[in-house]
Amino acid sequence: xxxxxxxDYLRSRGVTRRGLLKFGAAAASWMALPPTMAQEIAxxxxxxxxxxxxxxxxxxxxxxxxxxxxxxxxxxxxxxxxAISLDxxxxxxxxxxxxxxxxxxxxxxxxxxKYLLAVDGSIPLGNPGYxxxxxxxxxxxxxxxxxxxxxIVAIGTCAAFGGIPxxxxxxxxxxxxxxxxxxxxxxxxxxxxxxPVVITGVLAQYLTFGAIPDLDALGRPRAFYGQTIHDRxxxxxxxxxxxxxxxxDDEGARKGWCLFKLGCKGPITYNxxxxxxxxxxxxxxxxxxxxxxxxxxxxxxxKGGFYDALSVARWGTVGTVAAAAAAGAxxxxxxxxxxxxxxxxxQEEEPR
Numbered sequence: 001x002x003x004x005x006x007x008d009y010l011r012s013r014g015v016t017r018r019g020l021l022k023f024g025a026a027a028a029s030w031m032a033l034p035p036t037m038a039q040e041i042a043x044x045x046x047x048x049x050x051x052x053x054x055x056x057x058x059x060x061x062x063x064x065x066x067x068x069x070x071x072x073x074x075x076x077x078x079x080x081x082x083a084i085s086l087d088x089x090x091x092x093x094x095x096x097x098x099x100x101x102x103x104x105x106x107x108x109x110x111x112x113x114k115y116l117l118a119v120d121g122s123i124p125l126g127n128p129g130y131x132x133x134x135x136x137x138x139x140x141x142x143x144x145x146x147x148x149x150x151x152i153v154a155i156g157t158c159a160a161f162g163g164i165p166x167x168x169x170x171x172x173x174x175x176x177x178x179x180x181x182x183x184x185x186x187x188x189x190x191x192x193x194x195x196p197v198v199i200t201g202v203l204a205q206y207l208t209f210g211a212i213p214d215l216d217a218l219g220r221p222r223a224f225y226g227q228t229i230h231d232r233x234x235x236x237x238x239x240x241x242x243x244x245x246x247x248x249d250d251e252g253a254r255k256g257w258c259l260f261k262l263g264c265k266g267p268i269t270y271n272x273x274x275x276x277x278x279x280x281x282x283x284x285x286x287x288x289x290x291x292x293x294x295x296x297x298x299x300x301x302x303k304g305g306f307y308d309a310l311s312v313a314r315w316g317t318v319g320t321v322a323a324a325a326a327a328g329a330x331x332x333x334x335x336x337x338x339x340x341x342x343x344x345x346x347q348e349e350e351p352r
Contacts, residue, residue: 006207007046020045027204044208051207052107052115054145055089055155058138059131059165059174060121064156065091067193068200084116084203090133101134108148116206117149122158122165123180124172131172142180151185151212152177153202157295160188160219167301178219185212188219190271192295197276198224218298220270229266229292232274235259253289263307264291271296 010020024042028035057065069092086092087107088100095103107115119142124130128137136144146152154177157163165174178186189199202221205213213221230236238244238258245252245259258264266274269292273284286292291307294300 005046006048006050009050010045017042023204027201027208041204041208045204048207050085052111053084053086053118054104054107054115054149055086055118055120056133056138056141056145057090058119058121058123058142058159059172060156060158062091063193064120064159064199065089068196084207087115089118097134104145108145112148114150115148116203117145117152117184118155119152119159119177120155122162122172122174122176124165124174126171126173139180142177146181146184149184151187151206152181153199154178154186154188154190154219155199156194157190157192157297157300160190161298163192164301167299186219187212187215187221190218190220190225190296192300194296195224195272195276195278198272216270220296224272224276225270225296227270229269229271229274229286233266233286234274235286248289259286259289259291261309262291263293263305263309265294265297265300265303265306265310266292267310269294269297269300 007020020042021038024038024040024045025035027041028037033041085107088104090100093100093103121131121138123138123142125139128139131138133141154160158165158174159177162170162174162176162179165172166176178188187202189202191198198221201224202213205211205221205223213223216222216225218225230239233239235256235258238256239260243252243255243257244261245257246261247253248262253259260267264286266286273292274286277284277287293306294303297303
């Protein structure tokens with residue numbers, strides 16, 4: 001089955017050429033490519049061969065696996081995920097014990113230098129017994145499997161940044177994939193858990209172009225992590241007008257006002273939640289009435305209470321915030337006065 005073309009596989013599952021073109025258009029949009037690329041993406045997917053993927057689960061809650069598999073109905077995005085040759089994944093594979101480890105080693109040998117390595121969960125640097133697979137520590141298993149990988153996809157905030165296991169006081173010494181592997185391209189698909197379409201979008205990018213996508217400073221695909229949730233949030237007009245919910249059951253909350261004062265971390269969180277959304281594009285946490293907790297960002301668990309406004313969490317007391325705001329306003333007024341003086345002086349000096 002590994003030699004089957006992705007196009008043939010999708011057609012066997014009932015996907016038409018029209019459906020593949022629609023997916024190509026959507027993928028072009030996700031990757032911030034021009035609409036004219038839709039046909040090229042569809043054509044490349046049709047001719048691509050199923051890549052081998054080895055998925056290693058470390059210190060995790062299985063939420064990332066649940067995210068990619070829990071859908072109400074089969075979608076082309078989920079079929080793209082199925083179109084890869086998933087040769088090793090504890091939760092999904094039928095094999096267990098020695099048979100499972102043999103499958104991993106065989107996939108590595110047959111696809112050396114070409115397979116994708118997917119990792120979810122953080123890696124403990126403390127006692128090796130904190131997390132082992134087949135008696136092998138997570139550290140040793142990651143280093144062994146990463147050697148022959150073409151690239152690594154760190155799925156979820158735990159794998160990308162250490163996540164909840166790495167939060168203070170970090171009893172296991174949990175670290176991210178990028179803290180251990182320095183010689184391989186790493187794509188961080190953060191989120192707790194990540195949006196399923198983001199995971200499949202990264203896989204589609206690799207299937208289409210045979211290369212990793214454009215990444216931001218934290219190693220995340222810019223197509224999905226290029227803007228903050230606040231940038232595209234439908235509640236932003238209320239933020240601009242200074243209309244904020246003060247409690248979760250007041251008039252502002254009932255009218256859909258901004259949740260900033262209730263701790264929403266949307267202004268500092270880069271992710272596609274506000275546009276791609278969850279459950280087949282149905283909703284996302286802010287639309288459901290709860291502020292963003294910033295789970296796609298490093299150290300989100302240690303950045304203050306989920307229900308403290310960013311200004312309070314970052315600056316301290318309300319009095320401090322007020323003082324800072326007053327100082328900022330004073331600087332702004334002084335700058336405006338100085339600018340007007342310079343403009344008037346320039347006008348006086350102009351030759352008549």
